[in-house]
Amino acid sequence: MKNLRLTALNGGPPRRTIIRVGGVSIGEGFTVIAGPCSVETEEQTLKTAHQVKEAGAHLLRGGAFKPRTSPYAFQGLGIKGLQILEKAKKETGLPIVTEVLDPRDVSWVAEYVDVLQIGTRNMQNFSLLKEVGRTKKPVLLKRGMYSTLSEWLNCAEYILAEGNPNVILCERGIRSFDTYTRNTLDLSVVPAVKEVSHLPIFVDPSHGTGKLSLVEPMSLAARAAGADGIMVEVHCNPAEALCDGDQSLNPEMFASLMNKLNHMDACMKEIAKI
Ligand code: PEP
Ligand code: MN
Numbered sequence: 040m041k042n043l044r045l046t047a048l049n050g051g052p053p054r055r056t057i058i059r060v061g062g063v064s065i066g067e068g069f070t071v072i073a074g075p076c077s078v079e080t081e082e083q084t085l086k087t088a089h090q091v092k093e094a095g096a097h098l099l100r101g102g103a104f105k106p107r108t109s110p111y112a113f114q115g116l117g118i119k120g121l122q123i124l125e126k127a128k129k130e131t132g133l134p135i136v137t138e139v140l141d142p143r144d145v146s147w148v149a150e151y152v153d154v155l156q157i158g159t160r161n162m163q164n165f166s167l168l169k170e171v172g173r174t175k176k177p178v179l180l181k182r183g184m185y186s187t188l189s190e191w192l193n194c195a196e197y198i199l200a201e202g203n204p205n206v207i208l209c210e211r212g213i214r215s216f217d218t219y220t221r222n223t224l225d226l227s228v229v230p231a232v233k234e235v236s237h238l239p240i241f242v243d244p245s246h247g248t249g250k251l252s253l254v255e256p257m258s259l260a261a262r263a264a265g266a267d268g269i270m271v272e273v274h275c276n277p278a279e280a281l282c283d284g285d286q287s288l289n290p291e292m293f294a295s296l297m298n299k300l301n302h303m304d305a306c307m308k309e310i311a312k313i
Contacts, residue, residue, distance in 0.1 A: 061134040066239035070268030074100035076283035078120035088127035090290035172201025212247035221249020
């Protein structure tokens with residue numbers, strides 16, 4: 040962990056970065072970001088936004104620019120998607136998290152949203168990292184699917200070095216030999232990040248497993264491992280989703296997950312006292 044001047048604790052006293060987004064303090068308590076993989080229509084996004092808000096989510100996610108494996112797959116609605124997210128924020132009060140793919144889009148996309156997401160495929164896109172580093176917007180930096188913790192922290196370092204201290208790390212699974220899950224969710228990286236860095240660390244159990252049945256247990260496990268929050272895909276009607284429907288929770292499942300996470304609060308506080 041050499042040359043991590045800004046992201047590492049460097050043997051100094053333990054401290055945590057707290058990032059304020061709207062009324063939410065990321066890095067303090069447990070924060071839940073929820074919403075569809077992609078913004079598909081106004082109706083789908085607003086409906087899902089109200090449902091996740093009702094269940095207690097703190098921020099709304101939704102992709103307007105989608106990094107798809109195939110160039111023929113749905114690529115997102117672009118600016119129209121951002122306008123829909125803006126409306127969802129107006130109606131629900133939930134701050135917005137959305138992915139930005141291209142350095143040329145960073146400054147104008149930043150005007151629409153509250154948190155800029157850098158996806159796994161772009162973790163080491165250094166010009167994109169520098170560009171988001173020049174804004175003051177919080178950045179959710181997903182772990183590259185082939186990246187070590189050190190490489191990941193170096194990418195966060197790029198953002199901090201440009202003058203933006205508001206970086207949230209997000210573990211989203213790494214590639215392994217197992218084909219049962221979409222990725223292998225590396226929950227051990229959560230306490231590892233806490234050992235070496237002051238940045239908040241989130242977990243994405245949706246892309247991390249790619250399996251609906253594993254999203255709830257891995258969300259609860261992320262909380263137990265000490266994560267500062269999760270980012271989870273929720274769709275008002277997963278069967279109809281244009282992207283990642285089979286890993287998206289429906290609103291009832293999400294409400295049940297929130298209930299369980301809330302019950303873990305007291306338990307985590309008790310454990311911290313021991
Ligand atoms: C996403 O969160 O929408 C996404 C594309 O995730 P990842 O970059 O982790 O694949
Ligand atoms: Mn997705």
